[in-house]
Amino acid sequence: MAMRKLETCFSPVLYEPELHQGSVVVIIDVLRATSAICTAFENGAVSIIPVAGIDEAKAYKNRGFLVAAERDGYVLDFADFGNSPFNFTHEKVEGRTIVYSTTNGTGIIKLASSAGAIVIGSFLNITALTNWIIKRENDVVLFCAGWKNRFNLEDTLCAGAIGERLIKSSLYSTICDSTLAAMDLWMLAKCDLRGYIEKVAQRKRLKEKGLDDCIDFCLTADYTGKIPVIENGILVNTI
Amino acid sequence: MAMRKLETCFSPVLYEPELHQGSVVVIIDVLRATSAICTAFENGAVSIIPVAGIDEAKAYKNRGFLVAAERDGYVLDFADFGNSPFNFTHEKVEGRTIVYSTTNGTGIIKLASSAGAIVIGSFLNITALTNWIIKRENDVVLFCAGWKNRFNLEDTLCAGAIGERLIKSSLYSTICDSTLAAMDLWMLAKCDLRGYIEKVAQRKRLKEKGLDDCIDFCLTADYTGKIPVIENGILVNTI
Numbered sequence: 001m002a003m004r005k006l007e008t009c010f011s012p013v014l015y016e017p018e019l020h021q022g023s024v025v026v027i028i029d030v031l032r033a034t035s036a037i038c039t040a041f042e043n044g045a046v047s048i049i050p051v052a053g054i055d056e057a058k059a060y061k062n063r064g065f066l067v068a069a070e071r072d073g074y075v076l077d078f079a080d081f082g083n084s085p086f087n088f089t090h091e092k093v094e095g096r097t098i099v100y101s102t103t104n105g106t107g108i109i110k111l112a113s114s115a116g117a118i119v120i121g122s123f124l125n126i127t128a129l130t131n132w133i134i135k136r137e138n139d140v141v142l143f144c145a146g147w148k149n150r151f152n153l154e155d156t157l158c159a160g161a162i163g164e165r166l167i168k169s170s171l172y173s174t175i176c177d178s179t180l181a182a183m184d185l186w187m188l189a190k191c192d193l194r195g196y197i198e199k200v201a202q203r204k205r206l207k208e209k210g211l212d213d214c215i216d217f218c219l220t221a222d223y224t225g226k227i228p229v230i231e232n233g234i235l236v237n238t239i
Numbered sequence: 240m241a242m243r244k245l246e247t248c249f250s251p252v253l254y255e256p257e258l259h260q261g262s263v264v265v266i267i268d269v270l271r272a273t274s275a276i277c278t279a280f281e282n283g284a285v286s287i288i289p290v291a292g293i294d295e296a297k298a299y300k301n302r303g304f305l306v307a308a309e310r311d312g313y314v315l316d317f318a319d320f321g322n323s324p325f326n327f328t329h330e331k332v333e334g335r336t337i338v339y340s341t342t343n344g345t346g347i348i349k350l351a352s353s354a355g356a357i358v359i360g361s362f363l364n365i366t367a368l369t370n371w372i373i374k375r376e377n378d379v380v381l382f383c384a385g386w387k388n389r390f391n392l393e394d395t396l397c398a399g400a401i402g403e404r405l406i407k408s409s410l411y412s413t414i415c416d417s418t419l420a421a422m423d424l425w426m427l428a429k430c431d432l433r434g435y436i437e438k439v440a441q442r443k444r445l446k447e448k449g450l451d452d453c454i455d456f457c458l459t460a461d462y463t464g465k466i467p468v469i470e471n472g473i474l475v476n477t478i
């Protein structure tokens with residue numbers, strides 16, 4: 001049986017769509033977008049519509065949708081909330097469709113549109129996610145969202161954690177230096193993930209804005225068994 | 240005294256020229272370009288003219304220049320040699336100006352042209368290089384050439400090794416996740432660098448082409464005290 005290929009991409013500008021047609025692409029944006037999305041589905045959201053522009057998000061708001069919208073960590077004035085996972089409570093999101101304004105995320109989903117499947121990854125759903133990936137027979141790309149197109153450590157560590165599980169299944173092989181680096185960094189960090197995350201840049205950025213209350217939560221493994229995937233441009237839960 | 244900033248860039252597509260005006264930019268392409276350049280100067284080369292195109296390299300050849308030119312590891316037929324450091328022997332290069340055809344390298348030099356200084360880094364010149372950097376009072380960017388715009392481990396490890404020395408001087412600080420990752424990977428690899436490099440993708444690529452004989456040499460610290468810098472688009476030795 002041919003081994004499935006495992007690759008990792010550290011930034012949207014490093015993504016090569018033509019190489020990944022048919023692959024499962026796992027989008028990872030630990031602080032905080034993909035953690036928030038997993039939380040929303042755990043708390044009963046029906047679907048999430050990602051939109052790029054603020055005007056588009058406003059138009060949805062005027063039509064009665066719940067809207068999550070922020071820029072650089074700050075909630076936009078017309079929105080119901082920003083993208084802290086703590087906003088996506090059961091009370092607010094159960095049975096609802098949420099419109100999620102995210103320039104970065106929308107761009108990534110578009111970039112990966114020729115993939116076989118696009119799925120949302122975070123520590124919060126890591127076991128369910130890796131089991132779901134393994135059941136499919138596709139090559140896999142771990143697509144770190146990064147921060148403003150730059151490499152970041154928290155997404156890399158999550159990619160390393162997912163990579164470690166996939167390689168341990170003996171169904172995947174990798175010759176990708178990014179995957180090897182991510183798994184080695186995960187190996188270094190995993191015994192004290194919260195301690196390790198203290199030094200990352202996004203931790204400092206969120207702290208300065210008073211938005212760091214959710215970091216411990218975002219590093220929690222297996223808060224949910226939900227596996228959000230993109231279907232026709234919209235996020236829905238696979239299970 | 241303000242700390243100098245230390246940053247790392249993992250690929251030419253991640254480089255942000257507008258952020259690094261005035262910085263010292265260290266170009267790192269361990270297997271094999273920057274190792275070959277350091278070797279050439281150690282063996283007495285006077286200068287190296289980087290050119291992008293094959294036609295340009297041919298034109299120099301016709302004018303009597305020594306030409307190093309290869310694509311994907313293979314020497315071009317009109318060239319004197321490719322970019323294995325072992326080609327740049329004392330007998331061949333002493334007192335000579337070498338024309339070096341490198342699409343990737345020329346692009347990187349152009350990208351970094353608004354920097355305060357562009358210097359060539361490798362394990363071969365690491366102590367001389369870091370001492371030279373420390374004497375200047377600039378911010379520093381460790382610019383990994385990567386492979387076809389992708390992240391690679393060997394350049395990252397060299398960046399980590401340089402980063403570790405700069406941080407230890409207590410003159411530099413970093414909030415750059417790429418620098419932190421590079422230093423952590425270096426910490427993991429440094430006790431057995433040759434063993435660690437066994438797993439990297441470029442090691443496999445060079446081996447398949449029978450071009451891996453120079454890898455051990457390229458991982459040798461302090462073969463030379465030369466510090467090649469770009470002056471008016473041409474590489475010369477600073478000392």
